Amino acid sequence: MTKPCPATARYLTGLIGRDIQASLSPRLHESEGDAQGLRLVYRLFDLAVEGMDAGDLPRLLDALQLAGFAGVNVTHPYKQAIIACLDELSPQAQQIGSVNTVVFSGSRRIGYNTDIYGFAENLRSGLPSASRFDRVVQMGAGGAGAATAHALMELGVGQLTLFDPMIERAEELSAALNAIHGAGRAIVGQDLAAAVGAADGIVNATPLGMEGYPGSAIPRALLRPALWVTDIVYFPLETQLLREARDAGCTTLNGSGMTVYQAVRAFEHFTGKKADPARMAESFRVAEEA
Structure with missing residues (x-):
């Protein structure tokens, strides 16, 4: 049988x-x-x-x-x-x-x-150990931005400056981060140029750069070699932001990880x-x- x-x-x-x-x-x-x-x-x-x-x-x-x-x-x-x-x-x-x-x-x-784990593991494995996390600018405070922001807090970012077209969304996320991770560690950005000028790194947590959403969240003129720049978008793998950041001499990390x-x-x-x-x-x- x-x-x-x-x-x-x-x-x-x-x-x-x-x-x-x-x-x-x-x-x-x-x-x-x-x-x-x-x-x-x-x-x-x-x-x-x-x-x-x-x-x-x-x-x-x-x-x-x-x-x-x-x-x-x-x-x-x-x-x-x-x-x-x-x-x-x-x-x-x-x-x-x-x-x-x-x-x-x-x-x-x-x-x-699972985005928090995914973003944190990508940063740990993809950025040099010497990368600084004292001051980070994050573009976007929506669903993906909430995950990346919490991951950044857990990775030890000293101050996270949030920018979002919907300012109330950035304010809500900032308040939630401070309540959980410590007062004053997250703020809502007012002046993008000043914030990027003082930052160690930039995170794009917006859909800008994704297929169907052309453009970049950060003007090319603000990018400088001392910055690290990462994007959560992975299609295309090299977004406009990452391409311009690479051309400016920044350390870049795409969203594949x-x-x-x-x-x-x-x-x-x-x-x-x-x-x-x-x-x-x-x-x-x-x-x-x-």
Whole structure:
């Protein structure tokens, strides 16, 4: 009598966002699934392509949960809007008010944030150990900006200056950071030129530079060789900001490492299996060069 073959674990996952057709997340997750003998499918749910917006998030999550999805990642511009659709938040997601990973557990929807880990690990591994973190300017105080700001606080930044077109959003994030990490460590910027002139490094946590969002958050004239500059955007890998910063002699760090490390944690939330960061980084490199 022939023995039945062992069942292969199957996982349906994906990414909800806007203008995300260039995302490499499907390759990262599916390649890691293949390496571990899992049948993992990762789909893009681009609300711009589907003619949907934030108001459609509840019914989209309903449909995915009914279809048996293990979970989904969430990216710009829905990392905060998605929270109203969830039943529970991890302590870290609750603390920063931003979710980039949703896990369907029975009838419940649990929100996590793996961006903090992803950003911090990218800085630790990608910037020289001599890089200074006394004063940092961050552009953007939205969902991604909340994660990068908390990561910067945990990395020991002395003073973080926040800029955002919605000043009230920067004020709210600054207040939250100071309440958790110590009074006066985060401030809302008033003069970009002065802040950059006094800074050791710059973080772009806005979508500027991403496909569909051309431009740079920092004027070229403000860049100088003593700065380190990092961008959370990874498609394209070299944004206008990073290209101009490199030309100005700055130390630069692209968003690929953050993408890989946050995907490592998201994969683990979806599957319950440990992911291999080096293998996922190689999958990213191969996909980016394809």
